[in-house]
Amino acid sequence: MDVTMNVNGDEVTRDVEPRLLLVHFLRDELRLTGTHWGCDTSNCGACTVWIDQQPVKSCTTLAVMAGGHDVRTVEDLDPGTGLDPVQEGFMLEHGLQCGFCTPGMMMTARWLLDKNPDPDEATIRECISGNICRCTGYENIVRAVRWAANHEADATANQPEGASA
Amino acid sequence: MQVPAPFEYERATSVDHALALLERHGPEARVIAGGHSLLPMMKLRLARPEMLIDINDLSDLDYIKIDSGEIAVGAMTRHVSILDSALLAEHYSIFREAEKVIADPIVRNRGTIGGSFCQADPSEDLSAVGAALRATMVIRSSSGTRTVAARDFHDGPYQTLVGPAEMLVEIRFPIRPGSGSAYEKVERRAGDWAIAAAGTFVRLDGDTVADCGIGLTAVGVEHFACGAAEDFLRGKQATADNIAAAGQICHDAADPQADQRGPVDYKRHLARELVTRALTRSAARARGEKV
Numbered sequence: 475m476d477v478t479m480n481v482n483g484d485e486v487t488r489d490v491e492p493r494l495l496l497v498h499f500l501r502d503e504l505r506l507t508g509t510h511w512g513c514d515t516s517n518c519g520a521c522t523v524w525i526d527q528q529p530v531k532s533c534t535t536l537a538v539m540a541g542g543h544d545v546r547t548v549e550d551l552d553p554g555t556g557l558d559p560v561q562e563g564f565m566l567e568h569g570l571q572c573g574f575c576t577p578g579m580m581m582t583a584r585w586l587l588d589k590n591p592d593p594d595e596a597t598i599r600e601c602i603s604g605n606i607c608r609c610t611g612y613e614n615i616v617r618a619v620r621w622a623a624n625h626e627a628d629a630t631a632n633q634p635e636g637a638s639a
Numbered sequence: 640m641q642v643p644a645p646f647e648y649e650r651a652t653s654v655d656h657a658l659a660l661l662e663r664h665g666p667e668a669r670v671i672a673g674g675h676s677l678l679p680m681m682k683l684r685l686a687r688p689e690m691l692i693d694i695n696d697l698s699d700l701d702y703i704k705i706d707s708g709e710i711a712v713g714a715m716t717r718h719v720s721i722l723d724s725a726l727l728a729e730h731y732s733i734f735r736e737a738e739k740v741i742a743d744p745i746v747r748n749r750g751t752i753g754g755s756f757c758q759a760d761p762s763e764d765l766s767a768v769g770a771a772l773r774a775t776m777v778i779r780s781s782s783g784t785r786t787v788a789a790r791d792f793h794d795g796p797y798q799t800l801v802g803p804a805e806m807l808v809e810i811r812f813p814i815r816p817g818s819g820s821a822y823e824k825v826e827r828r829a830g831d832w833a834i835a836a837a838g839t840f841v842r843l844d845g846d847t848v849a850d851c852g853i854g855l856t857a858v859g860v861e862h863f864a865c866g867a868a869e870d871f872l873r874g875k876q877a878t879a880d881n882i883a884a885a886g887q888i889c890h891d892a893a894d895p896q897a898d899q900r901g902p903v904d905y906k907r908h909l910a911r912e913l914v915t916r917a918l919t920r921s922a923a924r925a926r927g928e929k930v
Binding site for chain 1: 640641642643644645646647648671674675678679681682691693695742743744745746748749829830
């Protein structure tokens, strides 16, 4: 059946089987391989993407269920003008080693900072509790998210008067 | 790769439409909401519906409101909305405490209360909450609406009284002024199913337990409730000894299975401890203490 959705700002239509999972739709049909396919059981969060501004696990969502909705993947974090602060934070604070969990981690972190620009460590840990990392022990991931929060706070504080975000 | 068996898919545009589709496609059709219970079952081929009816567009089933002295929650209400609901938190602490430990924030963005109840997993958290609060389940078919007590809703593991051409549309929780409630869960790791969990409410008249509810999950008590412990506590003083004795009754009533989450004696121990803790906190809240 035909499914049409908006992915990273572009409307896409494909003829898919209803049983195709969103993660495979993104990776195999659209070749957006930034979204990783991990545990297949909605535990690990490597497949986290946004649907209508909220992170979801795309291994536990049918592609047809995303029809008519806005999907955002990690490829859209960098708007073309440079890295998102979350991406910068992961780079500068060594928030990854193997990198497998990173796309999901960053999509969850971006969501967190959008609704809570100044999260404490416990809030960050709770928020990423559905994203599993087997390398870092999470310390550097928490630092990376805090780096992004601080960076964005500084950027807002240093904005010239009258400028809008 | 885990792939569900093939099926047909259609989106319902209204509850009536969903019911018509269920009638047309018969017992091999399934309703899908958040999908976080059904899709994993389908991937493992433990469920093989021939037809999926997607009800995610039915926003008229997504609400938490006061209705005729009860709190009515629509079946499409997602876990995140229950967690964040000031209305639910005002009347029952149990919701926020249970929701905080259901899966993880990303899963809670999708999973629904209706899906949780209808999956009827014997380790499911909201089923214990519904049993503790003696909720009422509202079930609709094309011929009308019927209600079933939460404690009668489950017909066994993964089985409910919802018929093939019926849909759970609402869950109703009685409001009990002067009561307190709490939820206690032990899990192996963040977001996991319970090794054991207990949810309770206590309504006090002075320091006498005027009414109480005790829900348990993952420990093999029938209908997620322990009526014997409730009967014991009702009319008694809410003392530590009486509460501990109610916990002991739950320990004795529990009939859990040993599995990778733990042996039988540990789970029965948890049933006692968690009920005792939840009752203690419920009673304190009923007295107006901030705990």
